[in-house]
Amino acid sequence: MTTSDKTGNRMFMTPVSRRRFAQGLAASPFVFGAASRGVRTTYAQDKVKLVVLTHWGSAEQKDPLEKIFAEYTQANPNVTIELQTVAFDDLLNRITTGQLGGEAPDIYHFYNLWLPDFVGSELLAAPPDDISTDVTGAYGEGTVGGASYNSKVWGYPTEVNDYQLIYNKKAFQEAGITAAPTTFAEFRDTAKKLTKKDSSGKVTQAGFMFLAGWDSGVVHPWTSLLWSNGGQYVADDYSKALFNSQAGIDVLQLETDIVNDGSSIMSTLTDADFESGRVGMTIMANWWGATLRASSLGMDNVGVAPIPHGEGGTPIALQYEWLWGVGNTSQNADAAWTFLKWLNNPRDSAEASSPMGEFLTSALNAIPGRQSDQKAHADLLSDPFVKPFVDAFATSKSEPIIPGAQEIKTNLQKQIESAWAGQESPTDALNTAAQDADRILKEKAAS
Amino acid sequence: MTTAEQVLVRPGRARAKRRVNRRSLAGYAFVAPALILLVVFALGPFLFTIWVSLHSWNMLTPLTTMPFEGAGNYSYLLNDDALFRETFGNTVYFAVGNVVVSVVLALSIALVLNGPIRLRAFWRAAFFMPYVTAPVAIAIVWRNILDSNWGMLNGLLARVGLPEQPFLDSLNQAMPSLIGVSVWHEVGYYMIIFLAGLQAIPYDLYEAAKLDGASTWRLFWTITLPLLRPTMLFVVVVITLSSLQVFDLPFILTQGGPVNSTNTLVMYMYETAFKFLRMGRATAMAVMLFGVIFTMTMIQLRLLRERE
Numbered sequence: 166m167t168t169s170d171k172t173g174n175r176m177f178m179t180p181v182s183r184r185r186f187a188q189g190l191a192a193s194p195f196v197f198g199a200a201s202r203g204v205r206t207t208y209a210q211d212k213v214k215l216v217v218l219t220h221w222g223s224a225e226q227k228d229p230l231e232k233i234f235a236e237y238t239q240a241n242p243n244v245t246i247e248l249q250t251v252a253f254d255d256l257l258n259r260i261t262t263g264q265l266g267g268e269a270p271d272i273y274h275f276y277n278l279w280l281p282d283f284v285g286s287e288l289l290a291a292p293p294d295d296i297s298t299d300v301t302g303a304y305g306e307g308t309v310g311g312a313s314y315n316s317k318v319w320g321y322p323t324e325v326n327d328y329q330l331i332y333n334k335k336a337f338q339e340a341g342i343t344a345a346p347t348t349f350a351e352f353r354d355t356a357k358k359l360t361k362k363d364s365s366g367k368v369t370q371a372g373f374m375f376l377a378g379w380d381s382g383v384v385h386p387w388t389s390l391l392w393s394n395g396g397q398y399v400a401d402d403y404s405k406a407l408f409n410s411q412a413g414i415d416v417l418q419l420e421t422d423i424v425n426d427g428s429s430i431m432s433t434l435t436d437a438d439f440e441s442g443r444v445g446m447t448i449m450a451n452w453w454g455a456t457l458r459a460s461s462l463g464m465d466n467v468g469v470a471p472i473p474h475g476e477g478g479t480p481i482a483l484q485y486e487w488l489w490g491v492g493n494t495s496q497n498a499d500a501a502w503t504f505l506k507w508l509n510n511p512r513d514s515a516e517a518s519s520p521m522g523e524f525l526t527s528a529l530n531a532i533p534g535r536q537s538d539q540k541a542h543a544d545l546l547s548d549p550f551v552k553p554f555v556d557a558f559a560t561s562k563s564e565p566i567i568p569g570a571q572e573i574k575t576n577l578q579k580q581i582e583s584a585w586a587g588q589e590s591p592t593d594a595l596n597t598a599a600q601d602a603d604r605i606l607k608e609k610a611a612s
Numbered sequence: 613m614t615t616a617e618q619v620l621v622r623p624g625r626a627r628a629k630r631r632v633n634r635r636s637l638a639g640y641a642f643v644a645p646a647l648i649l650l651v652v653f654a655l656g657p658f659l660f661t662i663w664v665s666l667h668s669w670n671m672l673t674p675l676t677t678m679p680f681e682g683a684g685n686y687s688y689l690l691n692d693d694a695l696f697r698e699t700f701g702n703t704v705y706f707a708v709g710n711v712v713v714s715v716v717l718a719l720s721i722a723l724v725l726n727g728p729i730r731l732r733a734f735w736r737a738a739f740f741m742p743y744v745t746a747p748v749a750i751a752i753v754w755r756n757i758l759d760s761n762w763g764m765l766n767g768l769l770a771r772v773g774l775p776e777q778p779f780l781d782s783l784n785q786a787m788p789s790l791i792g793v794s795v796w797h798e799v800g801y802y803m804i805i806f807l808a809g810l811q812a813i814p815y816d817l818y819e820a821a822k823l824d825g826a827s828t829w830r831l832f833w834t835i836t837l838p839l840l841r842p843t844m845l846f847v848v849v850v851i852t853l854s855s856l857q858v859f860d861l862p863f864i865l866t867q868g869g870p871v872n873s874t875n876t877l878v879m880y881m882y883e884t885a886f887k888f889l890r891m892g893r894a895t896a897m898a899v900m901l902f903g904v905i906f907t908m909t910m911i912q913l914r915l916l917r918e919r920e
Binding site for chain 1: 888890
């Protein structure tokens with residue numbers, strides 16, 4: 166059978182049986198899928214396209230990032246970079262769906278807590294030796310620890326965040342308090358003094374704000390207090406949770422006491438209560454600075470101090486970070502690592518900032534992980550709000566990067582909140598969370 | 613039958629069979645688009661869900677490599693997962709509260725608006741309006757209204773001399789508050805359905821009963837309610853289905869808190885799947901929820917159709 170197309174070329178048509186047609190129809194998704202993958206492979210041979218996925222999606226973040234990418238592509242005309250952004254809450258979903266649908270990006274920007282899952286599932290490509298050497302040599306010990314899993318570095322750290330006690334200077338002044346609390350006893354006492362109530366007993370100014378309903382908002386400050394009380398989160402070999410030790414119980418008891426004193430409020434993720442001056446203190450990360458700068462409170466009224474510590478303890482802040490990694494399925498892994506090396510290394514001299522350092526300090530108001538970037542932007546990082554956070558990195562510890570970390574953290578958050586609400590004693594709440602954690606660690610170790 | 617007879621009969625039978633086959637083929641061809649859509653978008657995902665529920669899978673590894681768990685996920689949920697039981701209890705609490713309050717309120721409003729009342733169209737529109745508002749917007753607005761420290765409702769209570777309430781911050785009041793917001797959001801829709809049902813009841817039945825001296829209460833119990841049975845069936849089934857799958861309202865309004873008191877099964881399912889990357893366990897929850905919804909719907913259909 167023959168027919169003609171519009172150009173007059175003759176096309177041959179072979180008779181097709183119903184069975185063949187049905188078989189063809191059933192196979193078509195696989196054929197199209199294979200064809201689409203093939204297109205990408207062929208394309209990569211002559212011109213490199215790097216797809217970068219990040220949660221830095223607002224115009225203030227995306228525009229400067231694209232400018233930096235454009236700078237690189239102008240210097241490397243064979244490279245094009247496509248920036249894909251999603252909201253933080255959707256980032257993990259986007260990564261999993263991209264992986265399933267064969268649309269995985271070449272470069273991921275991700276939260277280091279996801280490392281165990283990503284490494285265990287072979288989502289990430291191991292960096293070449295020169296990249297690993299660069300990271301271990303140019304970043305602080307805690308930052309390198311946060312970018313590592315199974316004793317191996319998995320990418321370039323970007324923004325690093327740690328926790329400090331943030332307080333309202335005006336409220337301190339009004340209460341006659343001259344210095345931020347340093348010990349647990351002072352902490353509870355200060356929270357009481359800062360609390361104001363009206364004639365009906367209603368809190369009009371809370372001494373301390375707990376960020377309830379948000380796992381990081383609950384667990385990160387609590388873990389900072391735990392470490393500052395000499396406690397441990399998990400055994401070094403990841404075999405057992407240790408946060409239910411006496412040090413942990415004491416910290417949760419302290420928090421519960423503050424709740425029972427009537428010195429606290431449970432705020433939501435908006436943190437609007439502190440920003441509007443209705444809260445005396447909270448424990449929060451440095452990234453919050455950008456929000457505070459835009460708030461009506463005014464940065465002159467915001468003070469930052471080290472985490473209060475228990476008897477015999479010293480202030481230790483929890484630190485977490487984000488990092489750039491390359492996908493294991495990327496057809497352009499070499500080009501991706503070359504680009505990331507350029508992005509994260511000083512531009513001209515060893516003293517200069519990296520493009521990433523410029524972006525983090527200008528667009529995000531964040532602290533760059535690279536030590537040379539911290540020196541290059543010393544003026545910005547010596548800001549009264551930022552400096553205590555930078556100084557705290559000297560003694561901070563990375564959030565434990567352990568298998569099942571997210572699930573353990575969420576369970577712990579719920580148990581801590583349960584103790585705050587008086588549903589369980591601090592001991593019972595932490596023992597329940599530790600039992601869950603041990604089960605998860607055991608399960609992950611077996612898989 | 614002899615060979616000769618077979619030879620005589622066979623061509624006729626074969627022609628008839630071919631005709632039937634052609635007609636069947638045409639029938640299949642007509643239903644094929646709908647059938648394909650059903651298989652691809654409903655049956656396929658459903659079977660896939662059951663299959664995944666028998667495995668352990670984090671969505672980062674290929675499907676072909678996921679370890680087989682058998683009934684492991686189901687066994688864990690039923691025997692070891694306290695949070696699964698808690699969230700299931702919360703979901704049932706929400707569903708029962710939502711069904712009872714919504715049905716009573718929607719029917720009451722419909723009865724009032726079905727009678728002689730001024731500005732009837734205005735009231736109907738006013739009650740229906742919340743339903744066309746996005747749940748996300750509703751949740752944000754109600755979050756501010758119900759804020760225990762600086763919320764508008766507590767301000768109002770204080771002005772009239774009543775004690776302020778913790779609402780969403782209380783373990784005991786959070787779920788009733790959530791039910792209240794849900795009812796406020798949906799009651800207008802169910803009210804419209806009840807109104808349509810009421811208007812379909814022949815008026816002469818009421819006239820005849822009134823002539824026999826029936827009271828208003830008796831009219832309601834012996835005419836209105838029995839004749840509203842199909843409408844009631846529809847409303848109860850629809851509210852039950854939506855209540856057992858509630859997600860958006862608690863997700864935005866309370867994030868499941870305080871301390872899991874408003875954490876529903878679908879929220880926990882979402883967390884298990886997309887936060888903990890335990891798709892096998894999450895799909896096992898989905899299959900179990902399907903079983904519950906299916907059973908509940910069958911029971912409701914049986915109970916409400918019993919006397920028809």
